[in-house]
Amino acid sequence: MKKLLNTLYVTTQGAYLAKDGECVAVRVDNEVRLRVPVHTLGGIVCFGQVSCSPFLMGFAAERGLGFSFLTENGRFLARVQGPVSGNVLLRREQYRRADSPEASAEVARSIISAKIINARRVVQRALRDHGGKIDGSALDNEASHLKDCLQRLQQPVSLDVARGIEGEAANGYFGVFDHLILSGGPEFRFVGRSRRPPLDRVNCLLSFIYTLLAHDVRSALECVGLDSEVGFLHRDRPGRHGLALDVMEEFRAFVGDRLALSLINLGQIKKDDFEILETGAVRMTNDARKTLLVAYQKRKQDEIVHPFLNERISMGLVFHVQAMLMARWLRGDVDGYPPFVGK
Incomplete structure (x- = not known):
């Protein structure tokens, strides 16, 4: 249950999120600043000019991990989620x-x-x-x-x-x-x-x-x-x-x-x-x-x-x-x- 506590917030403008094995890699100016195993995350929230690899989105969707996209000052824009679970x-x-x-x-x-x-x-x-x-x-x-x-x-x-x-x-x-x-x-x-x-x-x-x-x-x-x-x-x-x-x-x-x-x-x-x-x-x-x-x-x-x-x-x-x-x-x-x- 501890993974439900973990949300990755990306606020650095120009950051790019990509799949790196079983991890989410956060790159800034082509340099990996952070690498987080997907199984430890409950969600990813991107603020402003933050982009994501389509391969990462597909990989995350298969594992029930959702992305939320907000403006730089926090206004909600969109959410990307895999198939809805439940009955x-x-x-x-x-x-x-x-x-x-x-x-x-x-x-x-x-x-x-x-x-x-x-x-x-x-x-x-x-x-x-x-x-x-x-x-x-x-x-x-x-x-x-x-x-x-x-x-x-x-x-x-x-x-x-x-x-x-x-x-x-x-x-x-x-x-x-x-x-x-x-x-x-x-x-x-x-x-x-x-x-x-x-x-x-x-x-x-x-x-x-x-x-x-x-x-x-x-x-x-x-x-x-x-x-x-x-x-x-x-x-x-x-x-x-x-x-x-x-x-x-x-x-x-x-x-x-x-x-x-x-x-x-x-x-x-x-x-x-x-x-x-x-x-x-x-x-x-x-x-x-x-x-x-x-x-x-x-x-x-x-x-x-x-x-x-x-x-x-x-x-x-x-x-x-x-x-x-x-x-x-x-x-x-x-x-x-x-x-x-x-x-």
């Missing part, structure tokens, strides 16, 4: 449940509830650890607001109502997110979410981490044979991986937001690690991306106690556990999908 009956059941408003609303409420709990714990963690440095009243009020949103989701509300509660909770949470940023100065001021493109440093950081999360969650879902494009909370849209976005909601605050806050508050990411383009868009420098990727991989190595299994596992395997639990719910092995709630 066709599992995917047929996934489609049936997705077509059912009741079943979709049920699993969506579970996922949104976990998302709100994890967001609330980020707020409470800040109050506990930094109560004397931050606006405690604003965070206390938001913690109460998120609790109210969570209580409303305990009722059998429709999918549209659940989405409305999720939006309300997200607005409130990001409305106090600036209070969680304790260092970095005015350059790291956060006034609200902005996407495509991100318009400030914090949004740039969050969007990049969410892209990494989406890659890992999508890979985990496809490993168990689920269709990552057919979701319950996120409905069908061409080119959108709805189920991956569904499951990723559980990890946004626990993994993504906490990692972003740590990088800023500990001074690992600084104002000069970003470039502001003429359009107003903000992107990270190559060195900053490498810093983030190292921190993200280190976070995946951390061990936690999984709330459903009650076993200690590495964070990088939690995505795969959640994918398996989703498959078990669809097969009828468990009564409902148990979303991930961190501590």
Whole structure:
């Protein structure tokens, strides 16, 4: 299972990936900079101007190894994957449940509830650890607001109502997110979410981490044979991986937001690690991306106690556990999908 933790991120512009026996060779200026055995990898992510040998792609596809291609600043472009594994009956059941408003609303409420709990714990963690440095009243009020949103989701509300509660909770949470940023100065001021493109440093950081999360969650879902494009909370849209976005909601605050806050508050990411383009868009420098990727991989190595299994596992395997639990719910092995709630 350890190989599931290992993702090769290639950020060096002009790099070329090729097959070298049973290994992936990364060449820069015709010089081999890295050689990694294929059997130790769970995925390959290429940023910007990184190209791959077709022989390597075919070799990787035969072994279930997928490639993801992103722009230099982390926007997803495409994914190359071999034949889909898993039972066709599992995917047929996934489609049936997705077509059912009741079943979709049920699993969506579970996922949104976990998302709100994890967001609330980020707020409470800040109050506990930094109560004397931050606006405690604003965070206390938001913690109460998120609790109210969570209580409303305990009722059998429709999918549209659940989405409305999720939006309300997200607005409130990001409305106090600036209070969680304790260092970095005015350059790291956060006034609200902005996407495509991100318009400030914090949004740039969050969007990049969410892209990494989406890659890992999508890979985990496809490993168990689920269709990552057919979701319950996120409905069908061409080119959108709805189920991956569904499951990723559980990890946004626990993994993504906490990692972003740590990088800023500990001074690992600084104002000069970003470039502001003429359009107003903000992107990270190559060195900053490498810093983030190292921190993200280190976070995946951390061990936690999984709330459903009650076993200690590495964070990088939690995505795969959640994918398996989703498959078990669809097969009828468990009564409902148990979303991930961190501590």
